[in-house]
Amino acid sequence: MTTSTTEPTAPLPTQVLEALIAIVGREHVLTDPEITASYSHDWSGRYAGSIFGVVRPASTDEVSSIVKVCAAHRIPVLPQGGNTGLVGGSVPGPTDPSMLIVSTRRLNRLDPVDERVGQVTVGAGVTLGELHAHANAAGWNYGVDLASRESCTVGGNIGTNAGGIRVCCYGMTRKQVVGIEVVLPDGSIMSHLSGLMKDNTGYNFPSLFTGSEGTLGVVTAARLALVRPPRASAVALIGVRDAQHALDIVNSAVPAGSRLLAAEILDAPLLRLIADTASLPMPLPSPSPHVLLLETESAAPGDIAMDLPDDVEAVIATDQSTKARFWRYRELAGETVGRLGITHRFDVSVPRHRWDEFSQAVRVAVMELPDVHHYFSFGHLADGNLHLEVIGPAADDERADETVLNLVADFGGSISAEHGVGRQKAKYLHLSRSASELAAMRAIKTAFDPHGLFNPGALLLVEAN
Numbered sequence: 001m002t003t004s005t006t007e008p009t010a011p012l013p014t015q016v017l018e019a020l021i022a023i024v025g026r027e028h029v030l031t032d033p034e035i036t037a038s039y040s041h042d043w044s045g046r047y048a049g050s051i052f053g054v055v056r057p058a059s060t061d062e063v064s065s066i067v068k069v070c071a072a073h074r075i076p077v078l079p080q081g082g083n084t085g086l087v088g089g090s091v092p093g094p095t096d097p098s099m100l101i102v103s104t105r106r107l108n109r110l111d112p113v114d115e116r117v118g119q120v121t122v123g124a125g126v127t128l129g130e131l132h133a134h135a136n137a138a139g140w141n142y143g144v145d146l147a148s149r150e151s152c153t154v155g156g157n158i159g160t161n162a163g164g165i166r167v168c169c170y171g172m173t174r175k176q177v178v179g180i181e182v183v184l185p186d187g188s189i190m191s192h193l194s195g196l197m198k199d200n201t202g203y204n205f206p207s208l209f210t211g212s213e214g215t216l217g218v219v220t221a222a223r224l225a226l227v228r229p230p231r232a233s234a235v236a237l238i239g240v241r242d243a244q245h246a247l248d249i250v251n252s253a254v255p256a257g258s259r260l261l262a263a264e265i266l267d268a269p270l271l272r273l274i275a276d277t278a279s280l281p282m283p284l285p286s287p288s289p290h291v292l293l294l295e296t297e298s299a300a301p302g303d304i305a306m307d308l309p310d311d312v313e314a315v316i317a318t319d320q321s322t323k324a325r326f327w328r329y330r331e332l333a334g335e336t337v338g339r340l341g342i343t344h345r346f347d348v349s350v351p352r353h354r355w356d357e358f359s360q361a362v363r364v365a366v367m368e369l370p371d372v373h374h375y376f377s378f379g380h381l382a383d384g385n386l387h388l389e390v391i392g393p394a395a396d397d398e399r400a401d402e403t404v405l406n407l408v409a410d411f412g413g414s415i416s417a418e419h420g421v422g423r424q425k426a427k428y429l430h431l432s433r434s435a436s437e438l439a440a441m442r443a444i445k446t447a448f449d450p451h452g453l454f455n456p457g458a459l460l461l462v463e464a465n
């Protein structure tokens, strides 16, 4: 891990450079380190590595030709979408070989929504925000939503099996992917975008490639299931004592005939920081240890389908602009913390009934580490998914990783709830996966990528690939 911005771009062999230029045109092969720095450094500021450059194909055939050139010259390839990943999977690490970044941003196909089945086929480089706008214009929603929606891409969401704020209602990305098109590490194209409702013809490739973190090929397009928008909704901000108090409220808040659309929690220091940084008022009159954001579906605009206990302090909104204002406190969390410096980010899940016990144990353990200046927590409460943010230790200081991830394992949790494994957690994967699961993963990796050219070092350690 490094935060250097001056590492040289490794020179591409002339033959390879010329072949890439012939495929995509000179303007889409980027080799100037000033320009490529934003592709070789990740969003957290914690990860960066050496790259040969960035190539920006505009079609699946161009991706196929690029990958064939790389395979012939044994050039490692790293598929990249919006580079909003938070686990060092979207950039090489400092000890990795140089890689060629294949940026998918120009794979921006947006087919018309198929009204008959509520599906759409889109290119991997379409941003989540563009997909939402496209689906909404046709009267549909896409079930996955994240605060990084304007930058992250469908391909990156598939690569990480992204979760986000609507998982409690619609599930994670894997649940939405009904068909996939991928360029495999030998350059061949595997396309299955028919979107059949029932299709039990053997191994399920959409599922395998979802969460594969760029280690098995480049996803170039996907067939995605859409959902009908909620009729209307209400958003509440509620002061709570702890996660169990919040969960009790969630469990009784949704009346029959309504649906839970979101249940998010923020700790008080983070809420204060967000309010101060964004010049927002504190949302509730009295301070409380945590704030719960709840969104439920209601039958008509203005209705509130939400049963809250009498003894909590809450504000509730049904109009669009107030709901958006309430959501801002939660949506600004990652960005606000990132302004304080290099952030060690943890995205973990624990059994929901152990959330408070784990939260207390991990806070104590992290605060005992040297150099920790700030510690915040927030998360997707309904999914048992906590985000922990540690600021102070240097980028390559792994003591917080060791402390947090081992503790997660002790509590029977997962070291990655939704961000993926990347380079941050590759060496800790055994904490969440058995030896036989790891062996099966390596066998799959070798079957697809026998020369280990696709995103080496992410998800699986290189020596074990």
Ligand SMILES: Cc1cc2nc3c(=O)[nH]c(=O)nc-3n(C[C@H](O)[C@H](O)[C@H](O)COP(=O)(O)OP(=O)(O)OC[C@H]3O[C@@H](n4cnc5c(N)ncnc54)[C@H](O)[C@@H]3O)c2cc1C
Binding pocket: 043, 078, 079, 080, 081, 082, 083, 084, 085, 086, 089, 090, 104, 124, 145, 146, 147, 148, 151, 152, 153, 154, 155, 156, 157, 158, 159, 160, 161, 162, 163, 164, 165, 212, 213, 214, 215, 217, 218, 219, 220, 334, 335, 418, 419, 455, 458
């Ligand atoms: C402010 C903020 C909020 C966030 N909130 C959430 C959240 O709520 N939930 C959540 O799950 N994540 C969240 N994230 C993390 C991130 O946005 C997601 O992981 C997202 O899915 C990454 O998409 P991307 O296009 O930026 O992918 P990248 O960062 O470019 O890549 C991520 C991984 O996917 C692989 N990949 C990318 N494109 C392809 C492709 N076409 N084919 C094969 N592999 C590919 C890469 O190799 C890499 O391993 C957040 C990030 C930020 C900055």
